[in-house]
Amino acid sequence: MCILKEDGRLLEFHFSDEAGCLHTFDYVRVRDVNEAIALLQAAPGEVRPLAGGTELVPALQTGRLPVRCVVDIKGIAPLQELAYRPDEGLYLGAVVTFDRLLAQPEVRRLYPLLVEAARQIASPAVRNRATVGGAVCVAAAYSDWLPALLCQDAVGLVMGAAERRIPLAEFVCGDGCTRLAADELLVGLWLPSPSGAAVGSYQKLRLGHGSRITLVGAAIQAHAHDGQLQDWRMALTAVGPKPFRVSAAEALLNQENPTAAVIAEAVLRAQAAAAPTDDFRAGADYRRAMVGVLVRRGIETVLARVRGAKP
Amino acid sequence: MRHEITLHVNGHEHRLQVESHHTLLDVLRRQLGLTGTKHGCDCGECGACSIWLNDRLVLSCLVLAAEADGAHVLTVEGLAASGEFAHLQEAFIEHHGMQCGFCTAGFLMAAAALLRENARPDAATIRAALAGNLCRCTGYHGILRAVQTASRMRR
Numbered sequence: 503m504c505i506l507k508e509d510g511r512l513l514e515f516h517f518s519d520e521a522g523c524l525h526t527f528d529y530v531r532v533r534d535v536n537e538a539i540a541l542l543q544a545a546p547g548e549v550r551p552l553a554g555g556t557e558l559v560p561a562l563q564t565g566r567l568p569v570r571c572v573v574d575i576k577g578i579a580p581l582q583e584l585a586y587r588p589d590e591g592l593y594l595g596a597v598v599t600f601d602r603l604l605a606q607p608e609v610r611r612l613y614p615l616l617v618e619a620a621r622q623i624a625s626p627a628v629r630n631r632a633t634v635g636g637a638v639c640v641a642a643a644y645s646d647w648l649p650a651l652l653c654q655d656a657v658g659l660v661m662g663a664a665e666r667r668i669p670l671a672e673f674v675c676g677d678g679c680t681r682l683a684a685d686e687l688l689v690g691l692w693l694p695s696p697s698g699a700a701v702g703s704y705q706k707l708r709l710g711h712g713s714r715i716t717l718v719g720a721a722i723q724a725h726a727h728d729g730q731l732q733d734w735r736m737a738l739t740a741v742g743p744k745p746f747r748v749s750a751a752e753a754l755l756n757q758e759n760p761t762a763a764v765i766a767e768a769v770l771r772a773q774a775a776a777a778p779t780d781d782f783r784a785g786a787d788y789r790r791a792m793v794g795v796l797v798r799r800g801i802e803t804v805l806a807r808v809r810g811a812k813p
Numbered sequence: 814m815r816h817e818i819t820l821h822v823n824g825h826e827h828r829l830q831v832e833s834h835h836t837l838l839d840v841l842r843r844q845l846g847l848t849g850t851k852h853g854c855d856c857g858e859c860g861a862c863s864i865w866l867n868d869r870l871v872l873s874c875l876v877l878a879a880e881a882d883g884a885h886v887l888t889v890e891g892l893a894a895s896g897e898f899a900h901l902q903e904a905f906i907e908h909h910g911m912q913c914g915f916c917t918a919g920f921l922m923a924a925a926a927l928l929r930e931n932a933r934p935d936a937a938t939i940r941a942a943l944a945g946n947l948c949r950c951t952g953y954h955g956i957l958r959a960v961q962t963a964s965r966m967r968r
């Protein structure tokens with residue numbers, strides 16, 4: 503049971519233990535960031551933020567998590583914010599759902615890669631609940647969301663004992679691993695304005711529509727200036743312990759016109775950067791071959807979109 | 814930890830006592846006896862538990878009952894009673910959109926959510942909208958045809 507004072511500081515805190523039932527836990531809803539942090543600090547690790555619950559609720563049902571209290575953060579106003587300012591970029595509050603993101607006119611106009619990736623995440627019912635911050639905190643090696651964010655140079659805004667800004671590339675440190683301490687909250691994501699008219703494509707290979715596990719994903723983005731493409735960005739997912747940018751391929755595409763030979767070399771560089779593993783869903787060799795197919799398709803789609811075609 | 818919550822389910826208000834770990838699915842089925850909503854995988858993979866929460870399609874196995882305090886819920890029982898999607902139900906019957914029927918409530922809720930937003934979806938849009946619902950019997954063709962037919966019957 504927790505009791506919060508008017509100013510959000512903690513007055514009383516103890517778990518309402520119930521007969522040692524494995525998957526019993528407390529549920530508390532808060533309206534203020536400081537209330538949430540006070541609760542997380544009261545028992546780090548045992549108190550967990552609850553956003554859309556699409557990962558956390560089923561995990562709690564197994565009774566295998568050491569969680570004894572969940573703090574519902576969906577009602578915290580600054581975490582719900584979704585705003586674009588031309589001079590600053592896009593601010594995505596941590597509890598913005600994918601569905602809301604996809605309905606935002608500026609996001610649809612200026613961040614086509616985000617839109618194409620988000621549309622391919624799960625199913626409508628999941629996208630109505632799953633949050634953009636939750637997906638970052640889950641930090642899945644096969645995430646479709648992280649490669650799209652990496653291509654925007656997104657920065658995570660974190661609050662706990664102090665405020666921190668962590669570039670996304672550092673925020674995620676491995677499959678299911680982040681730099682977030684157990685008593686910290688991801689408040690939002692900040693995405694700088696694109697350096698030109700962004701053109702993007704997200705290529706995803708999966709076992710079936712709606713399947714949550716992506717076998718390989720490739721995010722490609724470039725920026726058009728007077729018909730010229732500059733500032734290429736490429737990120738891969740599910741072919742390493744975490745999604746990552748492929749700077750060797752980006753450098754090549756930034757230096758040379760994307761002729762067939764240059765695209766072929768970019769594909770080789772992406773394949774060289776990939777470190778896929780074997781599992782029951784796909785072998786490493788197959789995954790590496792598919793990196794080639796998806797990267798090529800992604801680059802060609804971007805080029806076709808710049809020419810005005812929309813395959 | 815016990816919570817007293819209010820739920821507006823299919824137009825009726827209920828005051829309920831729930832535990833923190835109860836899902837909305839648990840409460841609909843066990844406390845309210847609304848067994849049309851099915852309990853499948855319990856982890857978001859199958860879509861059998863699909864309902865509308867405050868007018869949005871959600872999976873009730875992924876929502877804690879305490880989270881839904883004050884919310885409006887529509888289950889397949891309410892959908893049927895309203896008659897608003899009777900043509901969709903008819904189309905499921907006509908096109909053999911079900912065999913065992915375990916998945917049907919979920920498909921109806923997802924298809925109705927689609928048709929509400931997009932009265933004339935094409936085949937690819939229907940497939941994408943139903944991607945989160947699994948059926949182990951029909952092979953999906955009857956379901957897709959049913960939704961297509963329903964979209965033509967209306968407007």
Ligand SMILES: Cc1cc2nc3c(=O)[nH]c(=O)nc-3n(C[C@H](O)[C@H](O)[C@H](O)COP(=O)(O)OP(=O)(O)OC[C@H]3O[C@@H](n4cnc5c(N)ncnc54)[C@H](O)[C@@H]3O)c2cc1C
Binds near residue numbers: 554
């Ligand atoms: C059926 C299904 C299909 C899916 N398919 C895909 C897919 O195709 N592609 C893909 O990329 N992903 C997929 N996912 C994963 C999905 O994107 C994530 O489950 C979702 O985004 C997590 O967000 P949430 O708000 O539901 O998080 P929650 O479940 O609420 O939380 C997840 C974890 O993050 C922590 N957390 C959440 N928010 C914060 C915060 N602001 N600060 C600190 N900690 C926080 C929680 O404590 C918890 O540990 C799928 C999931 C499901 C259930």
Ligand code: FES
Binds near residue numbers: 851853859
């Ligand atoms: S029971 Fe909820 S999705 Fe399967």
Ligand code: FES
Binds near residue numbers: 911
């Ligand atoms: S009819 Fe049996 S699962 Fe769909």
